[in-house]
Structures are given as C-alpha cells and as structure tokens.
Amino acid sequence: MYNENMEKIRIIGAGLAGSEAAIYLAKKGYDIELWEMRPKYETGAHATANPAELVCSNSLGSSDILSASGLLKKEAELLGSTLFKTAKECAVPSGNSLSVDRVGFSNKIKEIINSYKNIKVVNEKYEKIDPNVPTIIATGPLSAKELAQNFKEEFGQEDFHFYDAIAPIVEKSSINFDKAFYASRWDKGEADFINCPFAKEEYENFYNILINSERAPLKEFEANYFEGCMPIEVMAARGVDTLRFGPMKPVGLFDKRIETEFKKNQFYAVVQLRQDDKMANLYNLVGFQTNLKWGEQKKLVQSIPGLENANIVRYGVMHANTFINSPKILNKCLQTKKYENIFFAGQITGVEGYCESISTGLLAAINLDKFLKKEEMITLTNNTMLGALVEYITFEEHKKFQPINSNWGITAEVIGDKKKLKDKKYKNEIRSKRALEEICKITGEVNNEIFN
C-alpha cells in the first residue's frame, strides 16, 4: 500500500524511461510518486494518456545480439528490464527485429504500473526539482517548458538544448585515406581535422545530389525550433557556391602529399570531419546539419571523395529535442553532480531512441536504489553498449555535445588478429561476448547459456 509518511521516490515522466524506472523501484519496495502531465497537458507528439507510449515507429530495432541495438536490449534484459520483457510479450512479426503492438504494449505497462499499490500516479505537470526528494527526471525530448526553465536555473542557461540539428557521424575506419588527409586550416595547431577534398566535377556531382534529395518533414510543433540553424540543403538552395563559401570552404587546407605552392588553393571545396568521441573512432561532418531522409543522406555522404564506403553510425536529424548538457551535469551513474538525490534518464540525457531511453531509465533506477541503500553504484565500461552510451553522454571534452544512439563506434576497440577482425560477424561476437560477460558479473548470471 502507498504510505504517505514513508520516504518516497519521485519519478517525473511516465514515458519509456520513467515507466521502466518506476516499475524497477516499485519491485524493490519503495513508495513511488510517478508524475505524468498527460492527458491534462499535451506534448505535441503523444496521442494517448498511457504510459510508455511509442510516439512514432512501433519497432524497437534488431533482436540480434550481434547488432548494437540487440546487444543493448539483451544487456537491459539481464539487468532486470520489465519493458523489454513486456515488448517481447506484445511482439508482432517483423523478421529479426522486435516490433510491438503499440497499444497492447502501453496498455500492458499501464496494467503493471497499476498493479503496484506502492506506485501513486500523479497526473500533473511537475515544475520544480526538489533536491530533498530522491528523484529521477525522465521527461523526454518534449519536456514541459516550465520544468525546462527550472533546469536552466538549476544547471545553467547554456546547458540546455531544445532541438537536435545534427550532422552525420561516420566511423574513421571506413574513411579512404588515399583521398582524405589530416590537416588544420592554415596549419594552425594540431592537424586534428580529417579533410575530404573535391575537384570541381566532384563538387558539382555532390551539389546535384544534394539539391535533388528529399527532406524529412518537420512536425508542425517543431517548425519554430529551427529558425536559428541552417541545414546544408537550405544553404545549397541559395546558390551553387554558397557551401563553398561556407562549411565547405577550401582555403588554407593543404594535403602535404601533393606538391603545391603554399597559400594557393589546392582544392575546389573541402568537407572537414571533426573527432567525435574519446577514442577517435567517430568523426562528424563539420557544419553538415541536415534534415534529408536517411537514404538520401547515405547517397550524399558517399558521394564525398574519401567517404565512398563511409559507415554512417549516426544520421543527421533535425527535430525538437530537449536535452541537458550531460557531460557537465551528470556522472556515470546518471546522478547529477550538483544534487546527489537527483538522477536523469531517457532521451533528456542525450541518448536517442526507444531502447536507449528504456535502458538508461533502468540504469538510473538501479543506481538510485543502490545510492539510497548506501551501496556502491554501478558504472559500466564501454565494453558494454549501455556503458558506452553513458560514457559518450558524460564525456566532458565534447566540443559540441549532441545526442547519440547505440552503435559499435562508441564501444571499446577490439584487439586481436587484424585479418580475422575484418570479418564483421567475428568482431561482433567478441564485442557481444565481452559485454555480456561484464553484465553477468554484475547480475551473477551464468553467461555461457546466453551466448550459446
């Protein structure tokens, strides 16, 4: 029975992360206040009043543990996820991926939440964090603006973002360095950037692909988020040379392998790529925020000299997305550095996607439980997919922090026979095995059975 006089835990937002966290902590016996503003207040994307509503696709991605998304799900299942277990029970046929009957899924989660007498659902808008109450904030990409304002006051004006305007990110190992080269403009500082140079015809080909590519539609409520940022397709529409005088300007960029008179332009245009992760496995295309459809982006990126076979781990997107500056605000347990009682989870931390939101909801709940019991909280290494996500969102040296989804590029490098490692399946088996071993060490599970 919910007991008003006991110390309670507050969970803000009954979306994917919040529902996962509430159920985990209810099972541990805590009294939970689960705040959800719907249906009284709308987010603009949710269509029902139910918890754990999937706002768009009904797919939770691949089930294969040799894929990044499949591994993340498996890790969360082993750590005690209720939402992934329920998703499997509500699955609809979709090959090797986990897709669900969305209404059935959120109805089932609602039933589970209602079955816990120690969860009290508060259908109100939460507006101000209270550091005296252990709390998990999981208000998602469309957090109510009053609470967002309160975060700004608590954690700093600059540490808050209201939209994603992201450039694609590629894996360095897939870049062709016969064409691409390291340099910084005018040789200033270290040669930190990877540069992809264009001859005139190559630029014209690229430009034609770009202006003929289809864009992803913006939602009506999103239109006013993007006034201040310019996607490349909009720049390109202003004229054939706009990009060459903007993010693709070639001046001061020289490939020292080519004999040339210094200070004279070597190239017609250049795309620069900047390091994106601690291990320098990932590079983002500088100034290339885009809202093109993903298939079109792939065609465009692979038309860039040096990126013909680029493996895109994160496509450019533009959409409304409230997220905190986690590298500054959170530690690796998803606890705020400022208030030890306050944790964040879900898309608001800068992870992106259904599975990522559920998994961080679970991790925040596990750690809040441990924190309240004065036990050591868990921090996962980047051998695991969940650990790699958390490491990415809390990496303090990001030049510009942008959300990330699960992908192999953020996990620890695999060391071994280089020839054998060219076989993707072999490499992913090693990655999955080491990840599940780490998780099993925490849960005490026997790993052999999972992997065979």
Ligand SMILES: Cc1cc2nc3c(=O)[nH]c(=O)nc-3n(C[C@H](O)[C@H](O)[C@H](O)COP(=O)(O)OP(=O)(O)OC[C@H]3O[C@@H](n4cnc5c(N)ncnc54)[C@H](O)[C@@H]3O)c2cc1C
């Ligand atoms: C339009 C859109 C489409 C998306 N499509 C996909 C997709 O197809 N696939 C994918 O993997 N990911 C998608 N995402 C990204 C992401 O996976 C989802 O947004 C996911 O639901 C995030 O989970 P969450 O738990 O962090 O937030 P949510 O599931 O959004 O839950 C947050 C909850 O908090 C509530 N809330 C907000 N503020 C307050 C407040 N102050 N007080 C009380 N309650 C509050 C909201 O009503 C909401 O129920 C999409 C995102 C958006 C915005």
